[in-house]
Amino acid sequence: MKRTEMLAELNSMKGQTWDVIIVGGGATGLGAAVEATTRGYKTLLLEQEDFAKGTSSRSTKLIHGGVRYLQQGNVSLVLEALKERGLLIQNAPHLVHNLSFIVPNYSWWSGPFYGIGLKIYDLLAGKLGLGPSEFLSVTETLKHIPTLEQEGLKGGVIYHDGQFDDSRLAINLAQTAADHQATVLNYFKVSGFIKEDNLIAGVLATDQFDHQEYEIKAKVVINATGVFVDHLMQVDEPDSSKIVAPSQGIHLVFDKKFLPGKSAIMVPNTDDGRVMFAIPWHNKVVVGTTDTPVENPELEPKALPEEIEFILKHASRYLNEDPKIEDVKSVFAGLRPLVKNSNGNNTAALSRDHTILVSQSGLLTITGGKWTTYRRMGQDVIDKACEFCGLEDRNSITTSLKIHGWKQNTDITDPLDCYGSDADGIKLLIKDNPELGERIHVDLPYVKAEVIWSIRNEMAITLEDVLARRTRALLLDAKATVESAATVADLMANEMSKNNEWIDLQVASFRKTASNYML
Numbered sequence: 001m002k003r004t005e006m007l008a009e010l011n012s013m014k015g016q017t018w019d020v021i022i023v024g025g026g027a028t029g030l031g032a033a034v035e036a037t038t039r040g041y042k043t044l045l046l047e048q049e050d051f052a053k054g055t056s057s058r059s060t061k062l063i064h065g066g067v068r069y070l071q072q073g074n075v076s077l078v079l080e081a082l083k084e085r086g087l088l089i090q091n092a093p094h095l096v097h098n099l100s101f102i103v104p105n106y107s108w109w110s111g112p113f114y115g116i117g118l119k120i121y122d123l124l125a126g127k128l129g130l131g132p133s134e135f136l137s138v139t140e141t142l143k144h145i146p147t148l149e150q151e152g153l154k155g156g157v158i159y160h161d162g163q164f165d166d167s168r169l170a171i172n173l174a175q176t177a178a179d180h181q182a183t184v185l186n187y188f189k190v191s192g193f194i195k196e197d198n199l200i201a202g203v204l205a206t207d208q209f210d211h212q213e214y215e216i217k218a219k220v221v222i223n224a225t226g227v228f229v230d231h232l233m234q235v236d237e238p239d240s241s242k243i244v245a246p247s248q249g250i251h252l253v254f255d256k257k258f259l260p261g262k263s264a265i266m267v268p269n270t271d272d273g274r275v276m277f278a279i280p281w282h283n284k285v286v287v288g289t290t291d292t293p294v295e296n297p298e299l300e301p302k303a304l305p306e307e308i309e310f311i312l313k314h315a316s317r318y319l320n321e322d323p324k325i326e327d328v329k330s331v332f333a334g335l336r337p338l339v340k341n342s343n344g345n346n347t348a349a350l351s352r353d354h355t356i357l358v359s360q361s362g363l364l365t366i367t368g369g370k371w372t373t374y375r376r377m378g379q380d381v382i383d384k385a386c387e388f389c390g391l392e393d394r395n396s397i398t399t400s401l402k403i404h405g406w407k408q409n410t411d412i413t414d415p416l417d418c419y420g421s422d423a424d425g426i427k428l429l430i431k432d433n434p435e436l437g438e439r440i441h442v443d444l445p446y447v448k449a450e451v452i453w454s455i456r457n458e459m460a461i462t463l464e465d466v467l468a469r470r471t472r473a474l475l476l477d478a479k480a481t482v483e484s485a486a487t488v489a490d491l492m493a494n495e496m497s498k499n500n501e502w503i504d505l506q507v508a509s510f511r512k513t514a515s516n517y518m519l
Contacts, residue, residue: 001178017219020041023190028381030378045183045184050461062372063164064372082124087128105155105156105157184459187208193235229337244297246297248334249289249333270314337367358388364389406421464513
């Protein structure tokens with residue numbers, strides 16, 4: 001997947017009409033692109049920044065049915081998500097893994113209460129379940145989570161859900177779309193629409209690097225820009241009402257010592273009525289999340305002091321060693337594109353279902369949902385394109401479509417396991433040049449070959465692309481990542497034939513971004 005080849009394909013289509021243009025390169029847009037191109041539609045995806053730059057690289061790293069949604073009575077969402085969880089584990093086994101979760105019980109009634117609820121969760125999963133939930137004694141609970149707060153502990157319940165690496169899945173979806181002849185471009189901003197007889201007939205877009213402007217025609221245009229869908233809707237129809245109530249969720253990352261086992265903790269009822277997770281991930285521990293209403297969405301949201309305090313306080317209740325601010329290796333924030341309702345003041349109560357709208361001019365907008373249901377969202381929006389926008393109706397094949405990199409039985413302890421079958425290519429780079437086997441930093445698991453691979457095969461262009469999304473260095477240890485920035489920029493400059501000025505600009509820009517990830 002190379003940007004130069006994608007640009008060449010775009011230019012070769014000059015004067016011709018695409019079947020589908022998708023605006024937005026997060027989970028929703030990428031899912032729609034895979035869906036459209038595998039049905040045989042000529043498909044173009046345009047992302048204004050990098051793939052998964054926003055919400056889709058900042059999730060809780062779970063592919064799950066949603067225990068909380070079951071508690072809320074949203075059985076249909078849970079059923080759909082559990083089905084999609086099962087399909088994704090089959091279609092991307094190199095990225096999605098079974099993870100056991102422990103619900104610790106500190107009162108006698110909570111064990112049966114949550115135990116019965118999780119048995120229902122098992123039942124809803126059916127044949128796609130990952131393992132039965134079980135009641136645990138105090139001894140068994142501490143065997144799974146030895147660092148759990150022991151005072152008042154009555155036992156626990158264990159259940160199973162899926163864990164994944166979000167931006168790695170996003171990159172693999174972009175590659176999957178490209179493998180099936182879609183054209184996908186990052187750093188390509190859509191600023192307006194082409195209209196004929198008051199109907200949308202394409203987009204106006206600009207390459208963010210050479211500033212070349214394009215008029216690109218299409219039968220269907222899909223707005224899949226997450227928390228920014230309202231902006232494009234108002235470009236289309238200035239009087240259209242806003243439909244998204246952005247909600248910020250933050251996560252704190254700690255050393256493995258706070259959760260040394262292989263199981264996660266699920267806290268079923270925080271002070272604001274949410275669930276909270278402490279999850280082992282890439283040999284660190286991710287703890288979150290919050291639910292804070294946000295008025296104006298930003299590409300680079302920042303964690304609020306009160307959100308950080310909230311997570312530290314709840315983590316201290318459940319861990320025998322209280323994590324402190326100085327223990328935080330990284331903090332990251334993401335915005336959920338929740339769909340508004342009449343009681344929109346409490347974003348924790350808003351629907352996680354996805355919504356599809358068709359404007360009078362034919363703009364298809366899809367928002368809401370979550371990573372787990374990305375495939376179904378893509379299927380539904382392309383179905384709507386067939387129904388309302390004149391595309392020839394063709395059947396979906398994505399329920400059994402193998403995602404790029406598909407490989408079974410990868411070693412989750414191997415830092416290269418998330419590349420799946422592509423790991424062989426990285427190992428060949430190291431074989432040809434052993435220096436590429438060196439780590440980019442002593443405190444990070446990534447080697448120099450991954451930097452080269454991401455430039456040659458994954459359309460990484462900036463230092464942030466490599467350190468935040470192709471690798472997950474910035475999310476794992478912000479300080480160490482900043483210290484590695486110059487080394488990685490030098491590698492990139494040599495590979496991309498860039499000069500020292502480019503290196504200096506990239507390092508300065510990255511350090512500014514990384515400052516939001518450090519406390």
